[in-house]
Amino acid sequence: MASLTRASRIKNPALFICDIQDKFRSKIYEFQKLVSTTDKMIRASNALQLPIYITTQSRAKLGNTVPELATNLTGPNVRADVDKTLFSMITPELERQLPAWPLDVIIVGIETHICVTQTTLDLLQRGHRVYILVDGVSSINPEERGIALARLRDAGAIVTSSESILFEILGDAGHAQFKAVTGLVKETSEVTKSALGAFSKI
Known part of the structure; x- marks a missing residue:
């Protein structure tokens, strides 16, 4: 598989949702802001018909994907919903659902x-190329975020924001889903501002 460079624009977007489960609700730094960003990305992905891949970690112990997200995770663009014990989302089961x-x-x-x-x-x-949303990832200890994001940027990942990536996917005000996505951006502008305020200091 040929590698993609960080310098070129997004071409084949897919949303990966990693282990946003009930048992973490009271432990993760700014969990509700993470959920808000994820909900926005799910709704935009549904409008844009982007493939969505979901995992949970040891679901029997840690619970399902939180219900406020699960409501919008029912469309045909949900390609996988996998429970795992691996820390990586790239389990054999999920990897079989990825395109060539x-x-x-x-x-x-x-x-x-x-x-x-x-x-x-x-x-x-x-x-694959990876975009990590600074307003969409968290940890129990907030200091872990900056350390991890610096490492992943060095490894070749792109650290960006939810609003930036949505407008990059649209690319043109003439896009068929421009009104749907920009309407969502406007609707969620206050929660986005709040999430960025909490998460962008890395």
Whole structure:
């Protein structure tokens, strides 16, 4: 699989949602802001018909994907919903659902320094390009985020924001889903500002 460079624009976006589960709700730094960003990305992905891949970590112990996200995770663009014990999302089951061509993977979820890190490294090794949303990843200890994001940027990942990536996917005000996505951006502008205020200091 040919590698994609960081310098070229996004081409084949897919959303990866890593382990946003009920048991983490009271432990993860700014969990609700993470959920808000993820909900925006799910709704935009549905409008744009982007493939979505979901994992949970040891679901029987840690719970399902939080219900406020699960509501919008029912469409045909949900390609996988996998429970795992691996820290990486790239389990054999999920990998079988990936296309043969390189993806531009947009990652949201937890924890930045464990599951998000290992997923990113596995995707990069396989020739995919990875975009990590600074307002969409968190950890129990907030300081772990900056350490992990610096490492992953050095490894070849792109650290960006939810609003930036959505407008890059649109690319043109003439896009068929421009009004739907920009309407969503406007609707969520206050929660986006709040999430960036909490998460962008890395």
